[in-house]
Amino acid sequence: MSKKLPKRSEDYSAWYNELVKRAGLAENSPVRGCMVIKPYGFAIWEKMQRALDDMFKATGHQNAYFPLFVPKSFLELEEEHAEGFAKECAVVTHYRLKANPDGKGLIVDEDAKLEEELIVRPTSETVIWNTYKGWIQSWRDLPVLVNQWANVVRWEMRTRLFLRTAEFLWQEGHTAHATRQEAIDETEQMLQVYSDFAENWMALPVIQGLKTESERFAGAEETYCIEALMQDGKALQAGTSHFLGQNFSKVFDVKFVSKENKLEYPWATSWGLSTRMMGALVMAHSDDNGLVLPPKLAPIQVVIVPIFRTDEDLKKIKEKIDPIIEEINALGITVKFDDDEKYKPGYKFAEYELKGVPIRLGIGMRDLENGTIEIARRDTLEKESRPIDGIAEYIKDLLDTIQQNIYDKALNFREENTFSVETWEDFKTQIEKGGFVLAHWDGTRETEEKIKQETKATIRCVPLNSIEMAGKCIFSGNDSAKQVVFAKAY
Amino acid sequence: MSKKLPKRSEDYSAWYNELVKRAGLAENSPVRGCMVIKPYGFAIWEKMQRALDDMFKATGHQNAYFPLFVPKSFLELEEEHAEGFAKECAVVTHYRLKANPDGKGLIVDEDAKLEEELIVRPTSETVIWNTYKGWIQSWRDLPVLVNQWANVVRWEMRTRLFLRTAEFLWQEGHTAHATRQEAIDETEQMLQVYSDFAENWMALPVIQGLKTESERFAGAEETYCIEALMQDGKALQAGTSHFLGQNFSKVFDVKFVSKENKLEYPWATSWGLSTRMMGALVMAHSDDNGLVLPPKLAPIQVVIVPIFRTDEDLKKIKEKIDPIIEEINALGITVKFDDDEKYKPGYKFAEYELKGVPIRLGIGMRDLENGTIEIARRDTLEKESRPIDGIAEYIKDLLDTIQQNIYDKALNFREENTFSVETWEDFKTQIEKGGFVLAHWDGTRETEEKIKQETKATIRCVPLNSIEMAGKCIFSGNDSAKQVVFAKAY
Numbered sequence: 001m002s003k004k005l006p007k008r009s010e011d012y013s014a015w016y017n018e019l020v021k022r023a024g025l026a027e028n029s030p031v032r033g034c035m036v037i038k039p040y041g042f043a044i045w046e047k048m049q050r051a052l053d054d055m056f057k058a059t060g061h062q063n064a065y066f067p068l069f070v071p072k073s074f075l076e077l078e079e080e081h082a083e084g085f086a087k088e089c090a091v092v093t094h095y096r097l098k099a100n101p102d103g104k105g106l107i108v109d110e111d112a113k114l115e116e117e118l119i120v121r122p123t124s125e126t127v128i129w130n131t132y133k134g135w136i137q138s139w140r141d142l143p144v145l146v147n148q149w150a151n152v153v154r155w156e157m158r159t160r161l162f163l164r165t166a167e168f169l170w171q172e173g174h175t176a177h178a179t180r181q182e183a184i185d186e187t188e189q190m191l192q193v194y195s196d197f198a199e200n201w202m203a204l205p206v207i208q209g210l211k212t213e214s215e216r217f218a219g220a221e222e223t224y225c226i227e228a229l230m231q232d233g234k235a236l237q238a239g240t241s242h243f244l245g246q247n248f249s250k251v252f253d254v255k256f257v258s259k260e261n262k263l264e265y266p267w268a269t270s271w272g273l274s275t276r277m278m279g280a281l282v283m284a285h286s287d288d289n290g291l292v293l294p295p296k297l298a299p300i301q302v303v304i305v306p307i308f309r310t311d312e313d314l315k316k317i318k319e320k321i322d323p324i325i326e327e328i329n330a331l332g333i334t335v336k337f338d339d340d341e342k343y344k345p346g347y348k349f350a351e352y353e354l355k356g357v358p359i360r361l362g363i364g365m366r367d368l369e370n371g372t373i374e375i376a377r378r379d380t381l382e383k384e385s386r387p388i389d390g391i392a393e394y395i396k397d398l399l400d401t402i403q404q405n406i407y408d409k410a411l412n413f414r415e416e417n418t419f420s421v422e423t424w425e426d427f428k429t430q431i432e433k434g435g436f437v438l439a440h441w442d443g444t445r446e447t448e449e450k451i452k453q454e455t456k457a458t459i460r461c462v463p464l465n466s467i468e469m470a471g472k473c474i475f476s477g478n479d480s481a482k483q484v485v486f487a488k489a490y
Numbered sequence: 491m492s493k494k495l496p497k498r499s500e501d502y503s504a505w506y507n508e509l510v511k512r513a514g515l516a517e518n519s520p521v522r523g524c525m526v527i528k529p530y531g532f533a534i535w536e537k538m539q540r541a542l543d544d545m546f547k548a549t550g551h552q553n554a555y556f557p558l559f560v561p562k563s564f565l566e567l568e569e570e571h572a573e574g575f576a577k578e579c580a581v582v583t584h585y586r587l588k589a590n591p592d593g594k595g596l597i598v599d600e601d602a603k604l605e606e607e608l609i610v611r612p613t614s615e616t617v618i619w620n621t622y623k624g625w626i627q628s629w630r631d632l633p634v635l636v637n638q639w640a641n642v643v644r645w646e647m648r649t650r651l652f653l654r655t656a657e658f659l660w661q662e663g664h665t666a667h668a669t670r671q672e673a674i675d676e677t678e679q680m681l682q683v684y685s686d687f688a689e690n691w692m693a694l695p696v697i698q699g700l701k702t703e704s705e706r707f708a709g710a711e712e713t714y715c716i717e718a719l720m721q722d723g724k725a726l727q728a729g730t731s732h733f734l735g736q737n738f739s740k741v742f743d744v745k746f747v748s749k750e751n752k753l754e755y756p757w758a759t760s761w762g763l764s765t766r767m768m769g770a771l772v773m774a775h776s777d778d779n780g781l782v783l784p785p786k787l788a789p790i791q792v793v794i795v796p797i798f799r800t801d802e803d804l805k806k807i808k809e810k811i812d813p814i815i816e817e818i819n820a821l822g823i824t825v826k827f828d829d830d831e832k833y834k835p836g837y838k839f840a841e842y843e844l845k846g847v848p849i850r851l852g853i854g855m856r857d858l859e860n861g862t863i864e865i866a867r868r869d870t871l872e873k874e875s876r877p878i879d880g881i882a883e884y885i886k887d888l889l890d891t892i893q894q895n896i897y898d899k900a901l902n903f904r905e906e907n908t909f910s911v912e913t914w915e916d917f918k919t920q921i922e923k924g925g926f927v928l929a930h931w932d933g934t935r936e937t938e939e940k941i942k943q944e945t946k947a948t949i950r951c952v953p954l955n956s957i958e959m960a961g962k963c964i965f966s967g968n969d970s971a972k973q974v975v976f977a978k979a980y
Binding site for chain 1: 564589
């Protein structure tokens with residue numbers, strides 16, 4: 001066990017970076033902006049994937065896989081889309097290296113230049129809608145409800161593990177519908193799926209809303225999002241669902257014969273959630289001792305550390321604990337018994353704390369005599385000694401309690417850090433302190449931009465489920481129909 | 491339902507291509523050599539992934555994720571590896587496009603040229619061993635048992651859906667060990683995992699063997715493989731497991747302090763299995779009517795098609811069949827009830843035959859009266875009428891029977907198409923006809939090359955479990971310790 005983590009209160013950013021590395025989640029690679037997702041981090045991501053994938057399938061979606069490369073000419077077709085992604089993309093120009101005739105090593109073979117450059121997909125609307133042209137002819141072919149799990153590349157200049165990386169992993173859903181309303185319903189349904197996932201699995205309360213025009217996905221008519229608040233008072237966009245209108249069907253000339261025998265363009269949606277959520281998970285719940293994982297996403301939910309001096313002692317502990325491990329497993333709980341003699345119990349305790357294992361059980365010789373076991377909760381850091389009888393059922397309930405407690409704590413934090421302001425002065429003061437700031441905005445791009453320039457705050461969303469209540473824009477004083485959510489953001 | 495498939499006997503290659511497309515497995519994309527894996531095909535691949543992933547985890551492996559890009563300088567380091575992959579790789583040279591100043595569209599921004607080119611990974615030994623340098627310091631850090639599911643790119647000139655594509659999906663395991671023997675054991679263990687997967691899940695009998703030096707993975711000391719025979723008498727390499735010695739640990743300067751307190755280089759393995767296996771699955775079992783899927787990998791294991799004229803009829807059928815569907819589901823079997831009124835039963839029958847659904851149940855009004863149901867097996871195309879009572883249990887057994895039958899049929903085919911020859915004349919005649927040809931070989935690269943030039947046959951492997959039996963090389967007449975397996979191959 002190495003030295004302590006930086007404290008959140010002293011250097012939140014350093015705390016995050018160190019924690020991600022030391023807990024074995026991810027590390028930087030020698031390839032600029034690309035990360036290595038380490039086994040423990042990947043195990044959490046796999047749990048996220050499984051939960052989301054089940055939700056996608058339950059809502060009628062199927063997975064498929066589309067090419068990594070997008071021909072440059074595809075990207076050019078949708079103007080806003082091109083503008084949004086051309087500035088930060090990895091461009092493949094050649095398909096061969098050759099031995100360097102002047103010496104050692106390899107050089108690009110200029111004879112192997114591609115006629116048309118290929119872009120490593122930053123997102124797949126273009127390549128997928130080009131494919132849909134072959135899939136959609138009649139209303140009978142609709143809806144198309146497809147998702148893909150994939151890697152994408154956006155050449156970000158300033159990167160940060162999970163939160164902003166050149167390559168990241170995500171899922172991207174791409175659907176096609178016969179009517180505008182059906183596509184809007186799908187967009188909203190998938191936002192709800194993301195919201196349920198964030199709240200029920202990640203224990204992360206989120207605000208559902210619409211992005212303003214300037215924050216919309218390049219090529220979308222409307223972008224829905226969920227926004228979460230991190231412990232440093234900054235917002236993090238946690239998933240987006242886009243209503244694309246007929247932009248991509250028109251550009252790729254995808255048409256279908258409707259029930260009324262008319263030729264029409266289908267309506268599109270796309271929606272994505274990425275490994276960025278790993279960053280949100282860390283930032284929302286963890287503390288100065290390390291990760292705090294919601295039980296539903298913890299690769300190890302319960303760890304049992306035996307405290308023993310002799311092999312004889314270990315044998316006795318095992319005899320007592322083996323049937324209990326079986327019981328715990330039978331309840332569908334992932335449990336690890338760590339009798340590795342390379343490390344001392346104290347080292348192990350700190351290690352599992354760092355890794356955010358929700359429940360730690362300790363059992364030594366005195367416990368055997370007394371029929372007890374020590375239970376330590378990661379979320380509250382509370383310890384108690386309990387009768388070993390009935391411990392499996394107790395743990396099952398405790399995991400639910402922990403899941404709920406982590407959510408409640410995050411919700412409570414968000415409520416304490418959400419402020420409603422009416423004046424420009426109050427706005428500036430509050431934005432500086434952090435948190436979600438609800439304020440009236442006149443709806444213009446100009447005002448939004450000026451507020452951003454002066455305070456670095458952006459409109460995170462126009463919340464979906466808030467009450468309309470007229471007021472005056474904090475910046476321009478013009479009329480406003482409802483408050484929007486401002487924050488500084490990741 | 492469109493026109494019939496080409497016949498295997500008339501044009502095996504056209505049959506394969508048409509089948510892959512029409513059954514909804516995959517199609518070509520506008521990006522040269524890259525395929526689109528369609529939902530039905532991807533559902534099969536997901537089943538393969540799940541089965542393999544469970545086997546990897548059961549043998550102690552964890553998943554992780556490494557960067558898509560390999561710096562050119564990494565590829566250069568291991569000489570054979572560089573030679574093997576430099577000739578067919580996608581090279582990223584720039585990280586930005588810009589508006590074309592001379593007109594419409596986008597052009598590469600020459601100001602955004604990378605200092606060092608990045609290669610889209612053709613395989614990840616280099617980038618992973620560079621990472622392992624940070625992970626491995628002591629014998630306590632070993633073994634490292636890591637796998638990744640990823641896309642890779644090899645710029646193949648002649649491509650074919652699943653069998654040879656520029657981009658493909660695979661898993662690549664990369665392990666590090668303290669001793670040579672432990673690494674060899676791992677290499678062999680993973681070959682056994684692949685073999686079990688092929689035989690038990692894919693119903694595909696395979697020969698385990700070693701590649702000859704000329705067919706070895708670039709950078710390996712030994713390549714183990716499994717080889718399967720397709721219905722046209724050609725071989726297909728179905729998975730490889732490499733013992734890499736200390737090649738990569740030396741090149742990336744990865745060292746560990748041993749228990750004896752000496753500084754040593756760890757020993758490496760890597761092993762991979764790809765979407766190519768989807769091609770093997772199609773080619774090994776399917777027939778002129780369409781796919782034949784082993785039940786364990788079938789996305790839909792049982793389909794129920796109601797035959798009805800009126801809504802009243804359908805309602806009666808549903809009343810009878812709903813509890814049976816529940817029973818079937820409860821047995822862990824995937825069942826689809828297809829009452830889609832857009833298509834007629836005859837169309838549906840042909841469609842599910844094309845898609846290889848192992849069992850089709852048909853139920854109409856007369857069946858209701860008689861308490862029967864019609865069962866059609868995809869593998870034998872046999873139909874029978876059976877009492878509807880107890881049908882769920884019957885189906886469960888029948889799925890096992892079908893899985894076994896498909897395997898037996900493939901094994902039988904392989905046995906009938908495996909030949910042992912002693913003379914050069916017999917060899918040439920037999921190789922022309924197809925199948926696995928067992929023959930003595932003198933062990934030299936020169937002979938191997940000449941045989942390949944004259945007959946297009948390659949040594950598929952030196953089988954692991956065959957009996958040593960001395961003989962004379964069919965080509966040179968020199969001494970040989972045992973027969974090796976020749977074939978023309980995909």
